Amino acid sequence: MKLLTHNMLASTVRxxxxxxxxxxxxxxxxxxxxxxxxxxxxxxxxxxxxxxxxVSACASLSLPTMPAEVTPASWEDESFLRQMHHNLLExxxxxxxxxxxxxxxxxxxxxxxxxxxxxxDEI
Amino acid sequence: MALSRIxxxxxRADECYEPSDDTFLLADAINDDLADALKSExxxxxxxxxxxxxxxxxxSLALNSxxxxxxxxxxxxxxxxxxAQTARNHKCSNNVDIVxxxxxxxxxxxxxFDVLMCNPPYxxxxxxxxxxxxxxxxxxxxxxxxxxxxxxEKGRLLVDSVLMPQLADYLWKEGRAYVVxxxxxxxxxxxxxxxxxxxxxxxxxxxRADMERLCVLRFTTTTTTTTL
Numbered sequence: 001m002k003l004l005t006h007n008m009l010a011s012t013v014r015x016x017x018x019x020x021x022x023x024x025x026x027x028x029x030x031x032x033x034x035x036x037x038x039x040x041x042x043x044x045x046x047x048x049x050x051x052x053x054x055v056s057a058c059a060s061l062s063l064p065t066m067p068a069e070v071t072p073a074s075w076e077d078e079s080f081l082r083q084m085h086h087n088l089l090e091x092x093x094x095x096x097x098x099x100x101x102x103x104x105x106x107x108x109x110x111x112x113x114x115x116x117x118x119x120x121d122e123i
Numbered sequence: 124m125a126l127s128r129i130x131x132x133x134x135r136a137d138e139c140y141e142p143s144d145d146t147f148l149l150a151d152a153i154n155d156d157l158a159d160a161l162k163s164e165x166x167x168x169x170x171x172x173x174x175x176x177x178x179x180x181x182x183s184l185a186l187n188s189x190x191x192x193x194x195x196x197x198x199x200x201x202x203x204x205x206x207a208q209t210a211r212n213h214k215c216s217n218n219v220d221i222v223x224x225x226x227x228x229x230x231x232x233x234x235x236f237d238v239l240m241c242n243p244p245y246x247x248x249x250x251x252x253x254x255x256x257x258x259x260x261x262x263x264x265x266x267x268x269x270x271x272x273x274x275x276e277k278g279r280l281l282v283d284s285v286l287m288p289q290l291a292d293y294l295w296k297e298g299r300a301y302v303v304x305x306x307x308x309x310x311x312x313x314x315x316x317x318x319x320x321x322x323x324x325x326x327x328x329x330x331r332a333d334m335e336r337l338c339v340l341r342f343t344t345t346t347t348t349t350t351l
Contacts, residue, residue, distance in 0.1 A: 116229035
């Protein structure tokens with residue numbers, strides 16, 4: 001699970017109104033898989049991101065810090081763009097636990113795949 | 124334009140939906156309809172496949188460019204495993220992320236996706252066979268395989284109750300959704316329903332396969348493109 005994917009996931013357990021963003025429990029196992037850098041892709045995907053959720057996810061995984069705000073100057077900052085690319089697309093959470101911020105419900109990540117399936121009594 | 128190779132596609136008929144005529148039709152329709160975009164060197168896309176099965180369709184799209192990121196979902200953990208293997212076999216596992224969830228339930232409601240792909244269960248069936256998604260049923264292989272086929276009375280249970288109400292919320296401006304349907308599903312009625320929800324629709328490819336008349340419907344948002 002990339003942080004790009006994590007950024008889109010939410011807990012929809014019955015009764016939960018703020019199931020976002022999902023916490024990442026300490027001790028997550030990550031792998032890095034290099035992929036082609038593209039500024040255009042980052043520009044394309046940025047409006048779809050919840051930036052603050054991405055910033056806290058990076059912190060949970062002890063990745064290099066992302067700035068709280070992205071300014072027009074950020075898009076000309078090569079080192080920022082490379083770091084954003086790395087954190088968003090190259091770091092994969094292989095094993096770990098995602099946590100609903102409201103209910104505390106845990107969602108396991110196994111072999112890189114988050115299991116967001118709910119039990120019948122949670123729907 | 125790229126297609127997955129069947130020899131590199133991981134599946135077992137008793138574990139996930141086996142690549143079939145409808146699978147190939149969906150992959151062909153997407154390649155065809157997005158041909159111009161896929162040819163561009165700046166082909167940046169965020170895509171989702173609902174019900175990825177073997178992973179044939181999402182891998183086909185991902186193979187087109189390193190800058191296409193696909194999220195593939197399924198309720199069946201064996202399908203998730205096969206999709207991961209299919210993407211690995213095609214050396215594009217960096218472009219395909221997999222999530223076990225029911226439809227788009229686990230995604231925050233926000234316009235996210237440039238492309239949505241779905242080959243839903245569309246065979247008209249009796250009620251007791253209908254699409255069920257709880258973890259208890261997904262550990263039962265027969266239920267899992269039935270869930271990939273059985274579409275309820277008009278074969279549209281997933282489309283009507285899950286996909287159509289959510290499409291407009293999840294499609295990015297100018298985003299496109301591709302959904303397989305059977306003519307027996309009453310395609311005209313699906314299109315009317317889409318219109319009522321502010322979606323434009325068009326049949327982009329049709330094919331006769333054995334006794335079935337299959338088509339791929341493309342949905343686009345119409346009402347909101349100017350506000351975004």
